[in-house]
Amino acid sequence: MPDEIVDDASEAGLPLDAPAALTLDILRHSAAHLMAAAVVDLYPGTKYDVGPPIEDGFFYNFRLPDARHFSDSDLGDIEARMRKLVKQRIPFEREVLPRSDARALFERMQQPFKLDIIDGLDDTVDSVGVYRTGEFVNLCRGPHVPDTSLLGAFKLQRVAGVYWRGDERNEQLQRVYGTAWFTEAELDAYLARLAEAERRDHRRIGRELELFHFDATAPGMAYLLPNGVIVFNQLIDYSRAEHRRRGYREISTPVVNEKHLWEISGHWDHYRENMFLIPVDEQTTYGTKPMNCPNAMVVYNLRRHSYRELPVRYADWGVLHRFERSGTLHGMLRVRKFQQDDAHIFITEEQIEAESVRVLDIVRHFYGLFDLKYSFRLGTRPDDFMGDVETWERAEASLLHILEEHAGPGGFAVDAGEGSFYGPKIDIMMEDAIGRSWQLGTVQLDFQLPRRFGCLYIDSDGAEQTPVVIHRAIYGSLERFIGVLIEHFAGHLPLWLAPVQCELIPVQDDKPEVLAYIDEVAGRLSAAGLRVDVNHRPGERMQAKVRDAELRRVPYVVVIGKRDVERQDDVVRVRDVRRESREDDSTVAALVERLRSEAEERRPA
């Protein structure tokens, strides 16, 4: 689903003048009213909350009478009632009421959510807008369509539970989502787009291409199958080489630590509910690591450090476990076990800016390889923060400055309260096939952990100083990164990542000279470091093998038959699956070179 903005203010206040043209937002907002009108008709006594337009559609939140709950089968009834109201051409009647009259009105109608909105309005507001659509009366600024007959191309999609005002301590209401468009054709196009997105779904493609598997005994913990491991290792190998080049040194640390470590780091107080805990006896509890940082601190503290050594950069590819709530898991994009291209950099405060820039440079470099579109998000001090406010503000100011320099004003979003408990962060955000936003890479400033672990360096004047730590990951979680890549490329991974890079298919599988020649070509390709498969399955027609290779997203397919053997000219026919070029004559020598350079340069598909 798209991001939803529940803007209570849009539901209240004075009506806005209708613009000259009908916009999708107005249409959808009106469709939300229409739906609420239908629900109030069908289920008298329903309490209604808010119902704004959102990307591609609208929703409305309800509490049904008698603790009743909507189920999917109710959507058809509601939709039918909506269509009936459309036929009746019910006007959207606008009215401006003094605040006290509006309050009395909703009091009479027993609409507690509306009363709550009115009571929450600023003291300066003395009159508010009210819209009527048949029996449905709503506190609303509008604008709306003149009457219900202008609404037609809509469809109710699903029902969801939502916490009132987005706070899980509040009661849960039910939200009905719908989509609405100017025309039926646009509605159909939208539904077709959803179907297309489903074809790109990494969970489907991951199963079809045998990349990974989820077992019921390990929810949220992917098994990487042989094909998936190739992708995973290629990404890791590349990242390892790049980081080595940039002065990172790799460490490998325990997956489980005794709880004392987590007490020192603050995870015990701030992150325990997200950790897998292992009680080993009455006195002792271990916790699987949700992050690598505490162990990096342990390694740093093994000896004294001079200011001359900084930055000290420790990369750690350790396996992390986080106990995510069951309802939040989502294929490879939200898991309980994952690996990051993680690193912790110990620096002086003066080095923050230069080192952050170096990190963002890696981001640019890596993401450029995949033509990925990403955006930055600054996460600031959360409610449950560690340390003191002044340090936080200093760190936030540093990151803000860096973003302004490197993303430009407006090139990033600020998400208040979304920082980590130990420091503010810059997140790199990407969208999946259906437009949901996911965090991949991250750059986090940390003044807290080095202090808690007593990390030190000796400054030029001989005094002990506490270093600052940058936590950073470029891919972020490899699992998530692979999931996003699959959706981005619809399974057609760049050549350097493809499990099988080139498949050779014999036209006749009963001709020894054809099979011998195919083996020779395969040998030349694999000698160049390429991952090659020969489809030897007997009895199957060449066309079926081609189709099968296409479905497995093998980037290059070469068909070889007796005519190629007879010609003895080194020329074969190549199918470039991703560019959908059907046949392409090429000498084997040229083919080897073409694939080798494409893989070596890591060109995107």
Next chain:
RNA sequence: GCCGACGUAGCUCAGUGGUAGAGCAGCGGUUUCGUAAACCGCUGGCCGGGAGUUCGAAUCUCCCCGUCGGCUCCA
């Protein structure tokens, strides 16, 4: 965790109280074919798990597990 939906063969799905089905995949044959599916045959199921209702349950009820869409939470 919460609201809703779903769980039938390796995959995609049909089957709504009366003997578990289809296509693809797999296996065995026949076919040797020049760029997206040759033909014939055969295997294959604790109908997610448990309890209940019933003469009888894939089908109805309850509990649990998992998955999906949201909410909340987050890489």
